[in-house]
Amino acid sequence: MKRFTTAIVRYEQPLESVRKAVELSRGLEQLPARAKVFIKPNIVFWTRVVPFPKWGVITTSRVVEDMVVLLKERGIDDITIGEGTVTMNPKDTETPAHAFETLGYRKLEKRYGVKCLNVFERPFQKVDLGEGIHLQFSADFMDSDFIVDVPVLKTHNQAVVSLGIKNLKGVLNIASRKKCHSADPQKDLNYLIARLPEKIPPVFALLDGIYTNERGPSFDGKIRRTNVLVASADLLSADLVGARVLGYEPAEVPHLVHAARNQGRPLDLADIALTGEPLEAVASRHEYDFAYVSSASGTMPVPLAKEGLQGLTYHKYDLSMCTYCSGINGLMLTAIRHAWKGQPWDEIEVLTGKMMKPTPGKKKTILIGQCIYEANKKDPHIQEMIAVKGCPPKLEDLIQALHRAGIEANPGLFENYDQLPGFFLPRYQGRPEFDEAFFQVH
Numbered sequence: 001m002k003r004f005t006t007a008i009v010r011y012e013q014p015l016e017s018v019r020k021a022v023e024l025s026r027g028l029e030q031l032p033a034r035a036k037v038f039i040k041p042n043i044v045f046w047t048r049v050v051p052f053p054k055w056g057v058i059t060t061s062r063v064v065e066d067m068v069v070l071l072k073e074r075g076i077d078d079i080t081i082g083e084g085t086v087t088m089n090p091k092d093t094e095t096p097a098h099a100f101e102t103l104g105y106r107k108l109e110k111r112y113g114v115k116c117l118n119v120f121e122r123p124f125q126k127v128d129l130g131e132g133i134h135l136q137f138s139a140d141f142m143d144s145d146f147i148v149d150v151p152v153l154k155t156h157n158q159a160v161v162s163l164g165i166k167n168l169k170g171v172l173n174i175a176s177r178k179k180c181h182s183a184d185p186q187k188d189l190n191y192l193i194a195r196l197p198e199k200i201p202p203v204f205a206l207l208d209g210i211y212t213n214e215r216g217p218s219f220d221g222k223i224r225r226t227n228v229l230v231a232s233a234d235l236l237s238a239d240l241v242g243a244r245v246l247g248y249e250p251a252e253v254p255h256l257v258h259a260a261r262n263q264g265r266p267l268d269l270a271d272i273a274l275t276g277e278p279l280e281a282v283a284s285r286h287e288y289d290f291a292y293v294s295s296a297s298g299t300m301p302v303p304l305a306k307e308g309l310q311g312l313t314y315h316k317y318d319l320s321m322c323t324y325c326s327g328i329n330g331l332m333l334t335a336i337r338h339a340w341k342g343q344p345w346d347e348i349e350v351l352t353g354k355m356m357k358p359t360p361g362k363k364k365t366i367l368i369g370q371c372i373y374e375a376n377k378k379d380p381h382i383q384e385m386i387a388v389k390g391c392p393p394k395l396e397d398l399i400q401a402l403h404r405a406g407i408e409a410n411p412g413l414f415e416n417y418d419q420l421p422g423f424f425l426p427r428y429q430g431r432p433e434f435d436e437a438f439f440q441v442h
Contacts (some may be wrong), residue, residue, distance in 0.1 A: 002272050006232035006241050008277040011210045017229060018066035018206070024275040025231035027204040028074060031146055034080040037071055037143035038201075039114075042151045042167050043085045044217050046099040046326075050422030053434075056213030057348060059150050060438040061104045063208045067148055068112050077113065081105055082140055084119040085321050087435035088176075088392055088417075101184050102318065104441025111441075116294050120400035123175045124370045129195045133187070135176040149235060151241055152230065153209030154216035156190060158319055159328075160253045161246055162238040164205040168196040181322040183354035184373070189319040194258030197235050206231045209245065210438060214286040219424050220330060225433040228282045233394070236263060237272050244269070247285030287297035292316040298349075304337055305314055311345030311357065312336065312407075321353035325369045326391035331395075331417060332368070334400060335409035348405045351376065358382050364405045392406075 006025035011017045022028055031037075041059035064081065071079055085096045096118040100106060103115040117140060117323050124136040141147070151167035159166050169177060179370065180192045197203070209228035213221040228245060232238035236259050240250045248258045250267040260267050276439075291302045298313035314336070317329060349362040353410045354371040367373045370391040376382065388397045395414040402409040413420075428434040 001220060002294075003271050003273040004232060004234040004237040005273045005275060006230065006234070006237045008241065008245070008282055009048065009229045009231065010277055010282075011227040011229055014062055015066045015069060016104045018063060019070060021206060021229045021231035021276075022070055022204075023060055023235060025204075027206070027231050027233045028310060029069070029078070030202055030233060031071075031074060031204070033075065033091065034078070035076055035145040036143070037076055037080070037146045037148060038141050039067060039079065039081045039150060039170060039297050040141070040167060041081065041083055042162075042170065042433040043083045043096075043099050044104070044170075045219065045421070046085050046087075046095050047421055048095055048098045049169055049417050049418040050099075051425055052421030053219045053223060053424050053428055055211035055225075055428065056154055056216065056221065056437075057153060057219050057432050058103070058439065059152055059208050060210050061441050062438045063150060063210065065104070065108060065441055066116055067206065067411055068077055070107055070341060071148070072112055079112070079114040080140055080144070081108065081116045082138060083117050083124075084138070084172070086174075086327075088324070088395075090120075090174055090392075093118060095152050096120070101296060102438050103439055106255075107441040108400070110256045110437055119171055120173070120377055126129075127199050129198055131187070131195075132193065133195060135179065135192075135196075136173040137176075138171040145205040147201050149203050149205045151205075152211070152213065152216075152235055153207045153226070153230065153245060154213035154221070155232065155246055155286045157215060157288055158321075159193065159317065160244050160257075161239070163207055163242040163247060164203070165197055165239050165255065166201070169193060178322045181354070183320045183371075186363045190254035190311050191258055194262060196253055197259070198262065200232075200389045203235045204231070204233050205235045207238055207242045207245075209242075211434075212246070212284075212286060215288060219421050223428065223434070224286075226282075226284070236249070236260065236265060240267070241272065241274070241279065244279055245283050247283055249403060273370065290316075301333060304333065308342070308351055309336070309340050309345075311347055311364065313349040315349075315351065315356055317354050318355055322371075324353055325371075327392060328368070328395070328398065330397060331420065332402075335399070335406055335413050338413070339402070339407050339409040348407065353363045366401050368398070368401075
């Protein structure tokens, strides 16, 4: 049986810890001389408006720079750092540029001669992944000789974990990302993201677990200082080990089950040669799910149910809800929670994603997003349809929909949406282990 070397390393000091992970994993042994290398970090979210928690959300600039240095030591001069950060306005190029500047990537350009690019400003290439699946990948990514995949070690409220394979979604165009959130019960999100690695250049995966994220992937998760790196020249092996570090058996992660089956690999790490730290010494359970409850008062998240809300059914998101609607889901729930004054609402139901169906007997049905509107616009069980048709939905349309349903939500929450991430920052202030310097290049 072929064995795939995978390293677990404690992060202890700049450069040397990443160097140790590379050496123990033998991760760059297959790097071609004079290769064109594409580094893919994870910048899942960004805002120019307020400081926000980056720990456990975004790949540390420290690890990105360390990888650049190690590549330069090997004589690699053609290095690109590329990402496709989703913004509420798909035409917004200023926010990704601000992210690159703030994270120090422009300094890396000047210091090491690397290139930094927003993949949405560059061409895409159609890739046939088999089974009738065609997705558009960044042409720069696909034209590279070698990929360095540097995700954050975190859980994900839809995919269970978001590691190296899931990080590849960031080089797809918007239409392909939406396609991944399919309404097909067989070819769903997990099925599709499991196929992303199948036609790409060789990969070295370095999972950045200096900070890890429970109930990720964003700033509203519970962030921990963990100081762990996982490295492998085999992407699936890195993810299988990374899942275990986060406290999950790979069999609990559907897209890893698909990926292992596609590659004819076992899920029990039997074909992985672990080096460095013992797995049991670093593993720690990170929950991924947000609990919802169903009762006579309706379906809703546990925090809303504890407030005693009545007359509202807000179904739990499913795999078909794409990134855009995911980004506003928390805002909607926050607005509803603050609008509750103790008087039952008039049998309101909220549907999201692409698959949900209205419940007979509900008086008002809010459809959030173009996809769920198209799926239900002719459903006879809807008594009063309140449709927010945009893709992505407009914030002003969301507040109007709530008001029309009789939920007197505060418009200020929507008008100041860009400031919401800043409200999570006080959780980490005054705690020296959460150091902003990890996201700077000095």
